[in-house]
Amino acid sequence: MNTYLQIHPKDNVLVALQDLPAGQEIQFNGDALQLKQTIPAKHKFPITDLQPGDAVVMYGVLVGKASAPIQKGEAITVKNLQHDADSFHEKDASFQWQQPDVSRWQNRTFAGFHRGDGQVGTRNYWLVVPMVFCENRNVGVIKTAFEKGLGFAPTEVYNEQVNELVNLYKSGDLDAIRNYEPEAATQTDKRNVVFPNIDGIKFLIHEGGCGGTRQDSDALCALLAGYIHHPNVAGATVLSLGCQHAQVSILQDALKKLNPNFNKPVLVYEQQTSGSEFKMLSNAIRDTFLAMTEANKLERKPAPLSKVVIGLxxxxxxxxxxxxxxxxxxxxxxxxxxxxxxxxxxxxxxxxxxxxxxxxxxxxxxxxxxxxxxxxxxxxxxxxxxxxxxxxxxxxxxxxxxxxxxxxxxxxxxxxxxxxxxxxxxxxxxxxxxxxxxxxxxxxxxxxxxxxxxxxxxxxxxxxxxxxxxxxxxxxxxxxxxxxxxxxxxxxxxxxxxxxxxxxxxxxxxxxxxxxxxxxxxxxxxxxxxxxxxxxxxxxxxxxxxxx
Structure with missing residues (x-):
């Protein structure tokens, strides 16, 4: 294993791939330099002496300038390097790309959920969305009801640990509590037996929708629209208070902008016009359950890898x-x-x-x-x-x-x-x-x-x-x-x-x-x-x- 690396031929620093002790001699490009101090793994040291204002280059680009003299073989730190970067301007060069060989995957597919608009999901979720933070508690009520009722709830291992600690406390055994070390829970994939083709019901709790700028609430509506339009989502239940900046109409406009023919089921409940909280939540739970029976009819089918969209x-x-x-x-x-x-x-x-x-x-x-x-x-x-x-x-x-x-x-x-x-x-x-x-x-x-x-x-x-x-x-x-x-x-x-x-x-x-x-x-x-x-x-x- 190499103990250091020059990332790009233009770089004037090396990266330690493991802890390098002070005094170690480094051979690089036919020259020898001695480390002035221990260089921890992941840190850098220059291959030439640097004076204040000298450029430090990594990955072939400017990444900072020396703020103090740095000897070759000395660790680069916040005390001797300050941020600096190259400026940028209009496009001034053509670009040629040598594509990698993908023949191995050319005819490969994945099993995904095909949506009516041509997108393909890697999961199949029902979504519950509050338009404003005032509805977070109500979303929490729906979350508890559905996750427990449908078997999507996280493991209760920590509840069990608290119960064990309570029992030890009641027995008066404080030493046992101090020495209590439960076994780690095994992570398991809890599959739902009521709706086997639905991966879960998810909840977008947030602190926005009102009280900030109109720009913030409009951006929130656009973001929520992206989630509802998303190929991993079968449909959504939306809870609105009624008087907030983030109006349901703004969300609906954002959905139409993404797809003029948008036709996923979106169930909307506005608390200020729904009467009692109990009535609104009961209706939302009933209608959501019925909608999930339809979402469960969708099954995974082969799709080309071109339908995968990866976030980096x-x-x-x-x-x-x-x-x-x-x-x-x-x-x-x-x-x-x-x-x-x-x-x-x-x-x-x-x-x-x-x-x-x-x-x-x-x-x-x-x-x-x-x-x-x-x-x-x-x-x-x-x-x-x-x-x-x-x-x-x-x-x-x-x-x-x-x-x-x-x-x-x-x-x-x-x-x-x-x-x-x-x-x-x-x-x-x-x-x-x-x-x-x-x-x-x-x-x-x-x-x-x-x-x-x-x-x-x-x-x-x-x-x-x-x-x-x-x-x-x-x-x-x-x-x-x-x-x-x-x-x-x-x-x-x-x-x-x-x-x-x-x-x-x-x-x-x-x-x-x-x-x-x-x-x-x-x-x-x-x-x-x-x-x-x-x-x-x-x-x-x-x-x-x-x-x-």
């Missing part, structure tokens, strides 16, 4: 993200695009410094100009509230080697592979063009994942170096560890270990192919992801301009 996401990133899991799913993206499928790359604050590459990959100037406009508007809004993209890396990112936003971004962009950018989507716009789509979202894991699914992703590939317990209510989220240590430490949330790229056991292309095989099984319902088994149903709408 990362969270809890580390110094290995950009050299293992991210480029691996980037290759998966290239494979799917070559098969006629669609992929979505989001998190615009984490594309800082690689904008020009993406601009030049756009299929035309209109697409490139839209990306430029959205990026500049987003950056300006962030700066107007006293922030900026440079503030994106979290303490965990920095601790594990992502010192600047540009370092993080250069690695994060690898999730998009090498294919052309066929479309650029603003927040809540729906993906309609096959190929790689760029979607404007924050870098926040849940906000971004929520948006990718709202734009049509029926599976999300989520890379993590630190361990992020994130899922989505209606789309399977596949969690990929960037390093084997994480996969072994948190096996209950990790689906795929890409650490074999770091160890040299597999190439990026080989891992990308393995991931596509896994995706086909997930899409067909043969595999339930760890996030699904743990009922990680995270959903957070984005309030524009507030989040990075």
């Amino acid at each position: 996401e990362c969270g809890g990133s580390d110094g290995f993200s950009g050299i293992s899991a991210n480029p691996a799913i980037g290759h998966t993206s290239d494979l799917l695009v070559a098969l006629g499928g669609t992929t979505i790359l989001s998190e615009f604050p984490e594309l800082c410094g690689v904008e020009q590459e993406l601009i030049n990959r756009c299929v035309d100037e209109r697409t490139a100009d839209k990306f430029i406009s959205i990026m500049r508007t987003y950056a300006d809004k962030a700066e107007s509230v006293g922030s900026g993209f440079y503030m994106n890396p979290s303490p965990g990112n920095i601790k594990d080697g992502l010192i600047t936003d540009a370092i993080k971004s250069a690695g994060a962009a690898k999730k998009g592979g090498n294919s052309p950018v066929t479309d650029v989507l603003d927040y809540t716009e729906y993906a309609t063009k096959p190929g790689l789509n760029l979607l404007c979202t924050p870098g926040n894991d849940v906000e971004s994942t929520s948006a990718e699914v709202g734009s049509g992703a029926n599976i999300v590939l989520f890379t993590t170096g630190l361990g992020t317990p994130t899922g989505n209510p209606i789309a399977p989220v596949v969690k990929l560890a960037t390093n084997t240590r994480l996969a072994q430490r948190m096996p209950d949330i990790i689906d795929i270990d890409t650490g074999s790229i770091i160890s040299g056991q597999k190439t990026i292309a080989e891992m990308g192919e393995d991931i596509l095989e896994f995706v086909v099984k997930v899409a067909s319902g043969e595999i339930r992801t760890k996030a699904e088994l743990l009922h990680q149903d995270d959903f957070i709408p984005w309030k524009r301009g507030v989040s990075l």
Whole structure:
């Protein structure tokens, strides 16, 4: 196994693939340098002496400038490196893409749920949606009733643990409580026997709909419309108070915009005109049950892989993200695009410094100009509230080697592979063009994942170096560890270990192919992801301009 890596021939830094002790001699390009201090795995050290203002290059792009003298072989840290990135401008170069060989998958299919509008779902859910946070409690009542009544409720292992602790307390055995260590529960796929063709009933609890700006409530309606229109959704039950900003009529207009012939069942209940709460909820439960009897008639049938729409996401990133899991799913993206499928790359604050590459990959100037406009508007809004993209890396990112936003971004962009950018989507716009789509979202894991699914992703590939317990209510989220240590430490949330790229056991292309095989099984319902088994149903709408 190599102990260090130069990611790109232009780079003037190396990445430690394992802890490198102080004093170790590094041989690189015929020269020798001695490490001035211990370099932890995932961190970087320069191959030449750097003076304040000198550029630091990784992935072949500018990722920062030295803020203090850095000797070759010295660790790069927040104390000697500051964020900097290349500027960007209009599309100025043509782009040629060498498609990967996809003959192995050319005639492959997955078993999906075919919708009347031509979309194909990887799951079949009924959705319950509140138009405003005032209805969250009522949604909770429906959630408890249906999940328990239909057998979709999460495991009650923790309730059992509390009961055991109560019994120990009543017996007066406090020492037994202190030493109490229950066995870990086995994650099981609880299948419903009443509606075997329905994967569950899901609930989009949120804190919006009123009290904010009209822009926020309109965006919320557009996002909810994307979820109802989504191929993984058979229909929806909508609860409205009546007086909120996010009116049902706005939601209905958003649905018609997505599909003028929209005909999924959408059951609407407005509390302020329904009489008693009991009457409204009883009617909603009865009508929802009847609608689910119809949704249950749909069965999985073969569909081409071109009907798969993958969201490309990362969270809890580390110094290995950009050299293992991210480029691996980037290759998966290239494979799917070559098969006629669609992929979505989001998190615009984490594309800082690689904008020009993406601009030049756009299929035309209109697409490139839209990306430029959205990026500049987003950056300006962030700066107007006293922030900026440079503030994106979290303490965990920095601790594990992502010192600047540009370092993080250069690695994060690898999730998009090498294919052309066929479309650029603003927040809540729906993906309609096959190929790689760029979607404007924050870098926040849940906000971004929520948006990718709202734009049509029926599976999300989520890379993590630190361990992020994130899922989505209606789309399977596949969690990929960037390093084997994480996969072994948190096996209950990790689906795929890409650490074999770091160890040299597999190439990026080989891992990308393995991931596509896994995706086909997930899409067909043969595999339930760890996030699904743990009922990680995270959903957070984005309030524009507030989040990075």
